[in-house]
Amino acid sequence: xxxxxSSLRAIVGASHVLDPADPAVDLAxxxxxxxxxxxxxxxAVVFPGTPIEVAEVVRLCHxxxxxxxxxxxxTGLVGGGVPDESGQQVxxxxxxxxxxxxxxxxxxxxxxxxxxxxAHAQQAATAAGLMLPLSLASEGxxxxxxxxxxxAGGTQVLRYGNAREQCLGLEVVTPEGAIWNGLRGxxxxxxxxxxxxxYIGSEGTLGVITAAVMRLQPAPIGVxxxxxxxxxxxxxxxxxxxxxxxxxxxxxxxEVMNRTSIDLxxxxxxxxxxxxxxxxxxxxIELSGPTSEGMTRLQLEELMADCMDRGLIxxxxxxxxxxxxxxxxxxxxAIALAQSQEGLNVKHDISLPVSAIGEFVAGADAAxxxxxxxxxxxxxxxxGDGNLHYNVQAPEGQDPAAFxxxxxxxxxxxxxxxxxxxxxxxxxxxxxxxLKRDELRLRHDPVALALMQRIKSALDPSNLMNxxxxx
Amino acid sequence: xxxxxSSLRAIVGASHVLDPADPAVDLAxxxxxxxxxxxxxxxAVVFPGTPIEVAEVVRLCHxxxxxxxxxxxxTGLVGGGVPDESGQQVxxxxxxxxxxxxxxxxxxxxxxxxxxxxAHAQQAATAAGLMLPLSLASEGxxxxxxxxxxxAGGTQVLRYGNAREQCLGLEVVTPEGAIWNGLRGxxxxxxxxxxxxxYIGSEGTLGVITAAVMRLQPAPIGVxxxxxxxxxxxxxxxxxxxxxxxxxxxxxxxEVMNRTSIDLxxxxxxxxxxxxxxxxxxxxIELSGPTSEGMTRLQLEELMADCMDRGLIxxxxxxxxxxxxxxxxxxxxAIALAQSQEGLNVKHDISLPVSAIGEFVAGADAAxxxxxxxxxxxxxxxxGDGNLHYNVQAPEGQDPAAFxxxxxxxxxxxxxxxxxxxxxxxxxxxxxxxLKRDELRLRHDPVALALMQRIKSALDPSNLMNxxxxx
Numbered sequence: 001x002x003x004x005x006s007s008l009r010a011i012v013g014a015s016h017v018l019d020p021a022d023p024a025v026d027l028a029x030x031x032x033x034x035x036x037x038x039x040x041x042x043x044a045v046v047f048p049g050t051p052i053e054v055a056e057v058v059r060l061c062h063x064x065x066x067x068x069x070x071x072x073x074x075t076g077l078v079g080g081g082v083p084d085e086s087g088q089q090v091x092x093x094x095x096x097x098x099x100x101x102x103x104x105x106x107x108x109x110x111x112x113x114x115x116x117x118x119a120h121a122q123q124a125a126t127a128a129g130l131m132l133p134l135s136l137a138s139e140g141x142x143x144x145x146x147x148x149x150x151x152a153g154g155t156q157v158l159r160y161g162n163a164r165e166q167c168l169g170l171e172v173v174t175p176e177g178a179i180w181n182g183l184r185g186x187x188x189x190x191x192x193x194x195x196x197x198x199y200i201g202s203e204g205t206l207g208v209i210t211a212a213v214m215r216l217q218p219a220p221i222g223v224x225x226x227x228x229x230x231x232x233x234x235x236x237x238x239x240x241x242x243x244x245x246x247x248x249x250x251x252x253x254x255e256v257m258n259r260t261s262i263d264l265x266x267x268x269x270x271x272x273x274x275x276x277x278x279x280x281x282x283x284x285i286e287l288s289g290p291t292s293e294g295m296t297r298l299q300l301e302e303l304m305a306d307c308m309d310r311g312l313i314x315x316x317x318x319x320x321x322x323x324x325x326x327x328x329x330x331x332x333x334a335i336a337l338a339q340s341q342e343g344l345n346v347k348h349d350i351s352l353p354v355s356a357i358g359e360f361v362a363g364a365d366a367a368x369x370x371x372x373x374x375x376x377x378x379x380x381x382x383x384g385d386g387n388l389h390y391n392v393q394a395p396e397g398q399d400p401a402a403f404x405x406x407x408x409x410x411x412x413x414x415x416x417x418x419x420x421x422x423x424x425x426x427x428x429x430x431x432x433x434x435l436k437r438d439e440l441r442l443r444h445d446p447v448a449l450a451l452m453q454r455i456k457s458a459l460d461p462s463n464l465m466n467x468x469x470x471x
Numbered sequence: 472x473x474x475x476x477s478s479l480r481a482i483v484g485a486s487h488v489l490d491p492a493d494p495a496v497d498l499a500x501x502x503x504x505x506x507x508x509x510x511x512x513x514x515a516v517v518f519p520g521t522p523i524e525v526a527e528v529v530r531l532c533h534x535x536x537x538x539x540x541x542x543x544x545x546t547g548l549v550g551g552g553v554p555d556e557s558g559q560q561v562x563x564x565x566x567x568x569x570x571x572x573x574x575x576x577x578x579x580x581x582x583x584x585x586x587x588x589x590a591h592a593q594q595a596a597t598a599a600g601l602m603l604p605l606s607l608a609s610e611g612x613x614x615x616x617x618x619x620x621x622x623a624g625g626t627q628v629l630r631y632g633n634a635r636e637q638c639l640g641l642e643v644v645t646p647e648g649a650i651w652n653g654l655r656g657x658x659x660x661x662x663x664x665x666x667x668x669x670y671i672g673s674e675g676t677l678g679v680i681t682a683a684v685m686r687l688q689p690a691p692i693g694v695x696x697x698x699x700x701x702x703x704x705x706x707x708x709x710x711x712x713x714x715x716x717x718x719x720x721x722x723x724x725x726e727v728m729n730r731t732s733i734d735l736x737x738x739x740x741x742x743x744x745x746x747x748x749x750x751x752x753x754x755x756i757e758l759s760g761p762t763s764e765g766m767t768r769l770q771l772e773e774l775m776a777d778c779m780d781r782g783l784i785x786x787x788x789x790x791x792x793x794x795x796x797x798x799x800x801x802x803x804x805a806i807a808l809a810q811s812q813e814g815l816n817v818k819h820d821i822s823l824p825v826s827a828i829g830e831f832v833a834g835a836d837a838a839x840x841x842x843x844x845x846x847x848x849x850x851x852x853x854x855g856d857g858n859l860h861y862n863v864q865a866p867e868g869q870d871p872a873a874f875x876x877x878x879x880x881x882x883x884x885x886x887x888x889x890x891x892x893x894x895x896x897x898x899x900x901x902x903x904x905x906l907k908r909d910e911l912r913l914r915h916d917p918v919a920l921a922l923m924q925r926i927k928s929a930l931d932p933s934n935l936m937n938x939x940x941x942x
Contacts, residue, residue, distance in 0.1 A: 106712050106826035107857070129716075151661050159720070162659060165636060180918040185824045187856040188633060188899040190622050190672055191911055192941055193923045197635075197668035201661055218719045241577050245600075248689045249630070249720040250761040289761065290721040291770060299762060353656045355577035385658040386578070428659040440662055447651040451930065452664045458929035459922065470663055 004064060008046045008090075011056045016096070018045040020087070030071060030091050031082055034138075038079040038434060041087035042069075049096045051171060051179060051210040058208065059177030061090055067464045068092050070204035072115060072146030075138040077349070078433030080150065080203045080469050089467075094145050097210055100124040108216045109168060109185040114145025114209045121214070130216040133160040137333060145209045151201035153429030155329075158384035159252040159288070160217065162429070164200045169213035172199050175206065175460040185213045198455070203431050204466040206459050220252070222293035224300050225286045225325040226318040228307070229279030233258075234358040236281050239312045240383055243285060246303050250296065253286030254384030255332050260393075261380040264338040265331060272331050277315045283383070284332050286325075335380050339391060343400030345378065346392040346411045350419045351428035354386045361390070364418050368392060371414060372407055387428040390415060416443060432470045440470070475535060479517045479561070482527045487567070489516040491558070501542060501562050502553055505609075509550040509905060512558035513540075520567045522642060522650055522681040529679065530648030532561055538935045539563050541675035543586060543617030546609040548820070551621065551674045551904030551940050560938075565616050568681055571595040579687045580639060580656040585616025585680045592685070601687040604631040608804055616680045622672035624900030626800075629855035630723040630759070631688065633900070635671045640684035643670055646677065646931035656684045669926070674902050675937040677930045693764035695771050696724070696757045696796040697789040699778070700750030704729075705829040707752050710783045711854055714756060717774050721767065724757030725855030726803050731864075732851040735809040736802060743802050748786045754854070755803050757796075806851050810862060814871030816849065817863040817882045821890045822899035825857045832861070835889050839863060842885060843878055858899040861886060887914060903941045911941070 008017045018025050020042060031040045043066065048054045061068050067089045071081045083089035097113035100121060104110075105128055112121050118139040125132040134147060136154035146152075148170070152163045160166060169184040172195075182196055199206055230236040236256050243251050259280050266273040276282065285303075289296030297318065304316045319325035339345055352360050361379060368375050374395030381388040392411050394403035416426045420443050432440050441449065449471070456463075456471055479488045489496050491513060502511045514537065519525045532539050538560045542552045554560035568584035571592060575581075576599055583592050589610040596603040605618060607625035617623075619641070623634045631637060640655040643666075653667055670677060701707040707727050714722050730751050737744040747753065756774075760767030768789065775787045790796035810816055823831050832850060839846050845866030852859040863882050865874035887897045891914050903911050912920065920942070927934075927942055 104824060104826050106708060107824040108715065109824065151665075153659050153661075157659060161636075164665070165632075174918065174922065178918045178921075180922065181916055182919060184894060184896065186822045186894075186896050186899070188624050188628060188822045188853075188858045189896040190624075190898045190900055190902045191896055191907075191915060192672075192903060192919065193677075193926055194622075194635070194668045194672050195919055195922055197665045198926075201663075201665050206664075218716045220719060237577060244579065245689050246761075248691060248759075248761050288719075290717075290719050291766070295762070295766070351657045351659045353575060353578040353580065355575050382659075387659045423655060423657075425655065425657050425660040425662055427661045428657070429661055431661045432663060436662075444662060445652055447645065447649045448653060448663070448666055450649075451645065451651065451666055454929040455664055455669075455926060458925040 004066060005044055007060055008044055008057060011060065012046055012048050012053050016047040016049065030074065030093060033079045033082045034075050035077055038082050040083035040085055042083045042091045043088055045091040045093055047093045047096050051097070051173065054092065054173045054208055054210050055177045055179050057092055058173050058175065062176055062462065062464060065462065065464065066090055067467050069466050070094065070149065070208045072143030073117065073138065073141045075142040076146065076150060076433060077430045078435040080431055080433030081146065084468055092208060094143065094208070094210065101211065103128045104185060105130065107185050110214045110216055111183060111211060112144050112214060113211045114143060116144050118142050118144060118147060125216050129219060131219050132214060133217055134163055134166055137336060144212055148200050148209050148212055149202065149204050150431040153387065155253060155255065155382065157382060158254055159249065164197060166215050167196065167200060167212050168215055170196050170199055170209055171211040173208040173210055175465040183211060183213050201431070203433060203470050205456060205470050207465060220288035221291060222289040222296035223286065224293060224296045224318065225284065225328050226300055226304060226316060227276065227328055228283045228285060228304060228313045229277055229315045230281040230283060230312060231314060233281055233361050235312045236283050236383060237354060237358050239283060239307050240354065242307055242312065243303055247287055247299060250287045250289050250299065251384070252288040253284060255284040255381065256383040257282045257332060257335060257380040258377065260376050261335045261378050264342055264378060265334045268338040268341040269334050272327065272334050276331060279314060284328050335378065339378055339393065342393055344404045345394070345400065346404060346408050348390040348415050349428050349430045350390055350415070350424055350426060351385065351387045352419065352422055352424035354383070356422040357383065357386065357388065360418060360422050364390065364415055367414055368411065371410060412439070434469055437470065475537060476515055478531055479515055479528060482531065483517055483519050483524050487518040487520065501545065501564060504550045504553045505546050506548055509553050511554040511556055513554045513562045514559055516562040516564055518564045518567050522568065522644065525563065525644045525679055525681050526648045526650050528563055529644050529646070533647055533933065533935060536933065536935065537561055538938050540937050541565065541620065541679045543614030544588065544609065544612045546613040547617065547621060547904060548901045549904030549906040551902055552617065555939055563679060565614065565679070565681065572682065574599045575656060576601065578656050581685045581687055582654060582682065583615050583685060584682045585614060587615050589613050589615060589618060596687050600690060602690050603685060604688055605634055605637055608807060615683055619671050619680050619683055620673065620675050621902040624858065626724060626726065626853065628853060629725055630720065635668060637686050638667065638671060638683050639686055641667050641670055641680055642682040644679040644681055646936040654682060654684050672902070674904060674941050676927060676941050678936060691759035692762060693760040693767035694757065695764060695767045695789065696755065696799050697771055697775060697787060698747065698799055699754045699756060699775060699784045700748055700786045701752040701754060701784060704752055704832050706783045707754050707854060708825060708829050710754060710778050711825065713778055713783065714774055718758055718770060721758045721760050721770065722855070723759040724755060726755040726852065727854040728753045728803060728806060728851040729848065731847050732806045732849050735813055735849060736805045739809040739812040740805050743798065743805050747802060750785060755799050806849065810849055810864065813864055815875045816865070816871065817875060817879050819861040819886050820899050820901040821861055821886070821895055821897060822856065822858045823890065823893055823895035827893045828854065828857065828859065831889060831893050835861065835886055838885055839882065842881060883910070905940055908941060
C-alpha cells in the first residue's frame with residue numbers, strides 16, 4: 001500500500017494525495033455519500049490537477065489492479081460517487097480540474113473542466129451575456145463532471161433538456177488511461193458511434209470525464225411565473241397540455257406540488273408559503289418569452305384565464321416582480337428541505353408518460369394508504385417532463401427511522417411495480433449508483449442489461465472503474 | 472444458397488423474399504445506392520412483416536454465418552444501406568414495418584415502425600394537431616428507421632435537434648436476434664447506459680431498429696420567413712448571433728446560400744429565383760413565434776431593420792404569404808437538384824463551430840481556387856447548426872465526370888484537412904457508411920476509433936451486421 005501512495009504522490013504532488021493512515025486526515029467528505037446512506041473506506045483520495053495527471057493515475061491503478069471511484073462534488077443521491085467498504089478503492093477527486101477553459105459566444109458554447117462547480121459555470125455564462133440552463137438544488141457544490149456522469153436533470157429540462165442534451169463534446173480518460181479528446185463544439189457530427197452519450201449517464205463506470213463542451217443559450221428576455229391551483233392531477237395534466245399547445249417553446253417550467261408537500265413547507269418554512277392558497281395541487285408555471293416581459297405576461301394571463309374558464313384552474317397568482325417569482329421557486333425548492341426537517345422518508349425519483357401520471361398517482365396513493373394507513377404522500381416535481389418525486393413520509397407522530405426500516409422495501413416494490421407496469425422509469429434523474437443497482441437488475445429489460453454488461457466488459461475488461469455501481 | 476432462401480421464405484412468406492436467381496426480379500432498387508456510386512449484389516432481399524420476423528431472420532442468418540444489411544428507404548448518401556459486391560449479403564428491408572402504432576397527445580409522442588416513410592409520420596402528427604419536426608429533402612421516401620440509424624439532420628435542427636434529439640425510445644433486434652424493447656416515451660430516464668443513442672447513428676452495424684418513440688411538438692403558431700443578403704459570410708454569422716440573441720427559441724431556421732448556389736438555381740429553375748436579389752450571400756431566416764403571426768412578423772421586421780442599421784444586411788425581403796414563404800424554402804431546397812442538373816460534383820457535408828466558419832470558407836475557397844482554377848464553390852446549408860454543404864463543381868465548360876475523377880481525392884484532402892484543423896466534422900449529417908470509412912479511419916481520434924471497435928466487437932462479435940460500414 002505505501003508504494004501506491006508514493007507513486008500517486010509522484011504523479012500529482014505529495015499534498016494532493018490523502019492517505020487514510022494519516023491520523024490528521026478526515027476522509028469522510030470523500031467516502032460518505034450526501035444522503036449519508038453509505039460510509040465507505042478509501043485506500044487513498046487523489047486530486048489530479050490536469051487531465052494528463054488523471055490519465056497517469058488511471059494507468060498506475062490499472063497496472064496495479066486497483067479500482068478507482070471518480071468523484072466530483074459528491075452530491076449524488078444514489079451512492080455512485082463513494083468507495084465501498086473494502087478500503088481497497090482509490091477515490092479520484094476531480095475538484096482541482098475546475099477551470100472554464102473557453103467561452104465561444106458566436107458558437108454558443110463553453111469548454112469547462114469536470115471539477116468546475118455548476119454555479120461557477122452558470123456565472124461564467126451569465127457574465128458572457130448567455131445562459132447555461134442546467135439548474136439543480138445542489139448547483140452550489142455539484143460539478144459539471146458529476147452532472148454529466150449522472151446525466152443530471154433539474155428544473156429546466158422541459159425547455160433545454162437534461163445534462164445530456166446540453167453537452168456537445170467530452171474529454172474522457174478511459175479505464176486503461178488513454179485520453180479521448182472529443183471536445184467538439186458541433187451541433188451536427190455523424191462520425192461513428194455516439195461515445196459522448198454513452199459516457200454521459202454511465203456514472204463513472206466507463207472512464208473519468210475530465211472536461212466538456214456545453215451548449216449555451218441566449219439569455220431569456222421576458223420571464224414570468226405564476227402559481228395555479230387545481231382540484232386534481234388530471235386537471236393539472238390537462239393544464240400542461242393547454243400550456244404546451246398555446247405557449248409552445250415559451251413554456252420553460254411546469255412544476256407540481258401536492259397539498260402535503262406545501263403543508264410541510266408551511267410547517268417548516270412558513271414565510272415561503274405565505275399567501276399561497278391551500279389546494280389539492282399547486283402548479284408553478286414559468287414562461288420565457290422571446291420579446292418583452294409585458295408580452296409574456298399577457299400570454300400567461302390569457303392562458304390562465306382560458307384554463308379557469310375551462311375549469312382546470314381554481315385559483316391563480318401571477319408574480320408581479322422578480323422577487324415574487326423567486327419566492328414561487330423557493331416554495332418549490334423548499335419541499336425537499338422541509339421533508340428532511342420532517343424526518344427520514346422513502347424517496348422515489350420516477351418518470352412516466354405524462355398521459356399516465358394521473359392514474360399512476362391515484363392508484364399508488366390508494367395502494368400505499370392500504371399498505372401503511374396514515375402514510376403521507378409527498379408528491380411533487382417536474383410534471384412537464386413526466387418526472388415526479390413521489391416520496392412517502394411516516395404517518396404523523398410515528399418514528400421516521402422505524403418507518404423507513406419497516407416499510408422502505410415494501411413501498412419501493414409497490415411503487416416500482418406500478419411504474420414499470422405503466423412504461424415508466426425507476427430512476428428519472430438520480431441514476432442507479434449503488435442504491436438502485438439491484439432494482440435495475442430485477443426490473444429492467446434483460447436484453448438491455450445484457451447489452452450494457454457487454455459494453456462494460458468491452459471498455460473496462462478489468463472492472464476497475466467504479467466497480468459495483470450501475471450494473 | 473437454396474436452403475437459405477427457403478428458410479427465409481418459411482419465416483416471412485414466399486412472396487416476401489427476392490431471389491437473385493429469379494430472372495423476373497430486379498434487385499437494383501435494393502442493391503444500388505441513391506447516388507449510384509455503389510452497385511452491390513445480394514444473396515437475397517427479405518421483407519419481414521413484424522419485429523418478430525426480423526428477429527427470426529437475424530437468428531437464421533446468425534446461425535448460418537450470413538451477413539445482413541438493414542435497409543429503409545435506401546436514400547442514404549454514403550452507401551451505408553446497400554450490400555457489397557460479394558453477392559453473399561442478405562438485405563433486410565424493413566419497408567413492410569410501416570405502421571404508426573400510436574400517438575399519445577398528452578405525452579407528445581408517437582410510436583412508429585422503422586419502415587414508415589418520414590412524410591407519413593409527419594402527416595400522422597399533423598392530423599393529431601401536432602408536429603414531427605424532422606424534415607429532409609428525401610422525406611417522401613426515407614424511413615424513420617433509416618433516419619435514426621443515420622441520425623438524420625435536415626432543416627429544423629436549429630430548434631428541434633437531429634433525429635437523435637427527437638427520439639425517446641427504440642425497439643431493436645440485436646445482431647444475435649434478441650429483441651430489445653426500449654420503447655419508452657420518457658423525457659427523463661437514467662437507468663443505465665444510453666443504448667438508445669448508441670444505436671442512433673450506428674448505421675445498422677449494431678442491430679436492426681424496428682420501431683421508435685418519437686417526440687412530437689405543439690404545432691407552431693406564427694411562422695414567418697425572410698430572405699436577407701449579406702456582403703460576406705462573416706456578416707451572415709454576425710446576423711445569426713444577433714438573431715439568436717434577439718429571438719432566442721423563436722429562431723427556427725437559418726440557412727445560407729452563396730452566389731454560385733443561387734446562380735445554379737437561376738440557370739436550371741429560373742422561376743424559383745425570380746425576384747431574389749443577386750448577392751454574395753443570401754440568408755433564409757425563419758421565426759416561429761409563440762403567439763400570432765403578426766407578432767412574429769413584427770419581431771422579424773425589427774431584427775432585419777436593426778441588422779440593416781448595423782450594416783450586416785444589404786437587402787431584405789419578408790414573405791407576405793405562406794406561398795411566398797414556401798418559395799423561399801424551395802429556392803434553398805432546389806440547390807441540390809440544380810447541382811445534379813449541372814453535372815457531377817465533389818460533395819462535402821461538414822460542420823464547424825459557427826465562430827470558425829467565416830475563416831474556414833475564405834481559406835478553403837482560396838485553396839481550391841489555387842488547386843483547380845475556375846472550380847465553382849457551391850456553398851450552402853444550415854449555418855445555424857454550423858453545417859455547410861461545401862460542394863465543388865467543375866469549372867464552366869469542363870467535363871464534370873473528368874473533373875470528379877481527377878480532383879475528388881485532392882479536394883477531399885484539402886477540405887477535410889482544413890475542417891479537422893478547425894475542430895470540425897467530416898460528416899455532419901450524412902454519416903460514414905462506406906463512402907467515408909477510410910477518411911474516418913485516417914482522420915478521427917484514434918482513442919475514439921479504438922473504443923468504437925471494441926463496442927462493435929462486443930455487440931456483434933461475428934461481424935455479421937452491416938459489415939464494412941462505418942468502421
